[in-house]
Amino acid sequence: MTDLALEIRGVSKRYAAHVAVESLSLAVPKGTVYGLLGPNGAGKTTTIRMILNIIAPDTGAITLLGRPNTDAAVLDRLGYLPEERGLYKKMAVRDVLRFLGELKGVPRGELDHRIDGWLERMSLRTAEKDWSKQKVEELSRGMQQKVQFIGTLLHDPELVILDEPFSGLDPINAQALKDTVVELRQRGKTVIFSTHLMDNAERLCDAVCIIAKGQKVLDGAVAAVKAENAGRTVALGLEGGMSPAVHAVLGDRALVARADDHNRFVEVELAAGADPQQLLQRVLATGARIERFERVQPSLHQIFLQRVGATGVEEGMSGHG
Amino acid sequence: MGKLWAVIRREYLERVRNKWFIFVTIFGPVFFGAITFLPAAMSVRSMRNARVSDVRVLDATGTGVGERVADRIRAINAPAPGDTSAAARRAPATQVTVETLEMAALAAREEALVADVAAERLTGFLVLDTGTVRTGDARYLGRNASSVGEGNQLEAALRRALISFRLEQIGVDGSIADTVSRFRVDLATERITDKGRAGSGFAGAIFGFILSFTLYMAIILYGQAILRGVLEEKTTRVAEVIVASVKPDVLLAGKVLGVGAVGLTQFFIWIAGGAFFWSQRMSLMSSMGADPAALAAAQSGAASFTFPTITPFTMVALVLFFVLGYTFYASLFAAVGAMVGSQEEANQAVQPVMMLLVSGIIFVQPVMLNPTSGLARTMSLLPFSAPIIMPLRMTAAPVPALEVLGSLGGLVLACLAAIWLSARIYRVGLLMYGKRPSLRELGRWIRQS
Missing domain, CATH: 3.30.70.100 (Alpha-Beta Plaits)
Incomplete structure (x- = not known):
């Protein structure tokens, strides 16, 4: 039980008109990079929102780091980067980060120290220029993405959930994100990210789960998935x-x-x-x-096409990223 | 709890540090003072400065009353002895002329004068006929016929002239008749409650009115601030990050409390500032070059303005109405903010809430005039208008404690319902983008969460 960072058991979520997720079960071992793959509209964001207890599933149960996800305390050990990103535009960068840190229960005395470390690392605070006093809206889009990313990791979460993290990133930030994911894994953290870009998933993930139309198509370690389909x-x-x-x-x-x-x-x-x-x-x-x-061995992209079929492609699947 | 504090602190600090907050806090009272008192002050001023000039008196009474009226008009308009103010010096000398004529010639003469007024050779003329002495009826025709100030002066002059004329007719000595005709009365009203004398009735009503109006303004200002805040979190998509860390209910509560604290800060600054200026008014006014004698007069005038007495029960009730009223409307505004996707949509969707609020404020005047009427009682018991109407009633007339408690109880229930409803709409709406929900969808949101 406790060696799983995330366990989803038989989770379903229906909306008035359609089924978003249907009896989905999956397990993510601690210390892995896990990809949640699927075309747009497959139910990835709904699944992630249920993991974070932002929306409640109709049926099924979700366990995070050995605790039910309805336990508010366990959410403090999670970092979340939503697909739709945004910050308070009129707030100073440091104030936004302080607020996000406080919401995750970081002691106030420790906040500034951590924020400085991250700002320096992301080159938002250098000898020439300190962006932390700037308002968010005065930053470039790329810099705002960095700030948001710091906000996700400021409290040193054990489990990091990234929804479509590469979408809209410039190449430099995409590289920084990839480096950070690798480093988190080396430090024993668990990273779950959703994407419809198979190339990214193939390079980064230890294990994947492919979902389409709210249902699991396959899951397992990337090597095993490829061997099975080789x-x-x-x-x-x-x-x-x-x-x-x-x-x-x-x-x-x-x-x-x-x-x-x-x-x-x-x-x-x-x-x-x-x-x-x-x-x-x-x-x-x-x-x-x-x-x-x-x-x-087939690429994940090939496996995806093979298993999800052309309907998945029509629904917005794009394998070439 | 720590997270709720974090939300409250952010709401509070971000708003209090904002340039607009500082601007409104400093200039708000100036602006409100200007829109409330300037028109009143100006009309009082124009009444005081009204001077009947260039008036013709057509006297067809055959009794010489016309001369008396002219004398009185001149007396009223003459600058007070010793009045050397600029206004007195600027005023044109009053020119009142009397034409005595027969009743038979009156109609033709009137026609001629109408033409004169139309051609601006004359401001206006007063017609006194044989009926005037008997019934007191007279006519004024002129370009300034709609001026209340000048009308009042003519009327006063006419009344005094007729009173002294009739007194003299029945044998009263001329100077006595004149004194009697100048006699004035001034009625001061004072409220008596269960506790005894409770200060001037007028002051009580004014105090209640200020209280109601302040709450109304506070709800509009801070309710809209909450709505905009929720909308901002929604449109910038920051909401999703926040609700991954705190429950939407905590976020909602933090917003309402944080913005409420901003409002309290603003009121505190206004009240403290007002108290300071009031206590320093003498030195301030004399430093601005006011006449010491006039100051002393103003001082004694101010001293006679007794502040309405407020019992501890009333005080507590007033505070509760204020806090609960704010909470009720603030949660509704937050729900509207969560429902919509843009400021334009918000302006529409907020209408039902505004109508609830306005339905209270439109009855302020009738309730103030008659605080014991059935309308006043009903509106002070309905939860959505109670926060505005009940404080008004309580300061204008005694209200049974049971009614106050009942109204408060209803308001508490309405508050709980509003918070429950808003929290549910908020929870779902915060992450819903796209089309504004229909009523049926809204119902589903409420059931869903």
Whole structure:
């Protein structure tokens, strides 16, 4: 029990018109980076809001760090960065951070010390310029994002929940965020983040859960998920690009379930029961010169497309981020 | 508890440090003073300065009353002996002329004078006919016929002239008749309650009116401040971070209390400032070059203005009405803020709350004029108007303790209901973006949370 940072058991949430989340169960071990993946509208934000007890589930129970999430004290050990970000515009940066820290129960005597440390680290307080006395609205968008990020981590939470953290970040802040996530993990903290950008998830996450239409599609360690879905994907590289004849071969649904042309190579998912050797022979028979023919582990993106299907794509899925 | 303090402290400090707060605190009383007292002061001034000049008296009475009236007009308008003020010096010399004529010629002469007035050769004229001496009826025709001040002066002159004329007719000595005709009365009213004399009735009503109006203004000012605060948290999306740390109910309570504390601070500054200036009024006025004699007169005038006596029970009740009234409306304003997505929407959605509030204030005058009427009793028992009407009633006339307690009890229940309702709307509404909810959706929000 206590080695889980988060456990969700059979949680459902219905709104008048639709089901946002349906009997969702998942477990996040302490000290991992966990990705909650899914297209827009899959129920990620609803799930996160239920984890934080901002909205109550219709059924099911949620345990955070071994305590029910209705226990107000456990929320102080959480850091949350919502998808829709914003701060009090007219307040001075330091005052906003003090307020956010106080709400998480950081002792007032300790606040300024911590705030200074973070401001220096995020280069909002340097020898030349101290932004902490500035009003939030006077800061650039990138700097406001940094302030918000400090607010999330100021109380040194054990569990950090980030909703779509990379959306709207400039490259420098995205890098800073990624570095911080890695560092949190090294310090034994747990990070849960939602994203619809599979590339980010693949690079950062130890484990993932893919949800679509409010239901869990799959979950587990990234390595295990990939291994389970391996063996049916081939990377095919051709000299001089794809000829119409090769195109015809890849269009044979008895052999190939899906082919995704990445320009420099084609990621081919074999049809059920098809043999890679057969594919190799058919491609050679067209007279094409093969540069690369390799059985590969599928990307999370591929797995996602495979398991969620085209409907997920239509609902706003975007794998290329 | 620590989190509630954090919310209250933020609300309080951010508002008190705001430039607008400082501006309103300093200039608010000046502004309110200006809009309440300037018009009154100006009309009093124009009454006092009203001088009937260039008036023709058409005397068709055949008794010489016209000359008497003219004398009285001149006497009333003459500057008081020793009055060397600028206003007295600036005033034009009064020119009153009397034309004595027969009743038969009156109509034609009147026509001619009307033409003169129309052509601005004359300001106006007073017509005295044979009926005037008998019934006291007379007519004034002129460009300034709508001026209350000048009308009053003509009337006073006419009354004095007629009184002394008739007294002399029945054989009273001329100088005595003149003295009698100048006699004036001045009635001071004082309220008596169960506890005995309770100061001037007028002062009590004024005090109650100020109290009601202050609460009304406070609700409008601070209620709107709460609404804007909630709306800001919603539109900047900071609300989601906050409610991940504190319960929305705590946030709501902190807002209402924090803004309430801002209001109390402002009132405290105003009251303390007012008390200071009142205690220093003599030295302040003389430093501004006021005449010592006039000051002494003002001093004795002020001393005769007795402050209404307030029992401890009334005092406690007044404070409770103020606090509960504020709480009731503040939670409703917060709920409106959570329902809407922009200031424009807020302006519309706030209408029902404003109507509740205004329904109390529009009855202030009738209640002040008749604090024991059925209307006054009803409006002082209904929870939404009680905070405004009951203090007014209590300071204007004695109210049975049972009624006060009943009204307070109803208000407490209404407050609890408003807080319960608002907290629920707030909890759901704070994270709802997009379309403003319909009444049915609002009902679902309330059930949902």
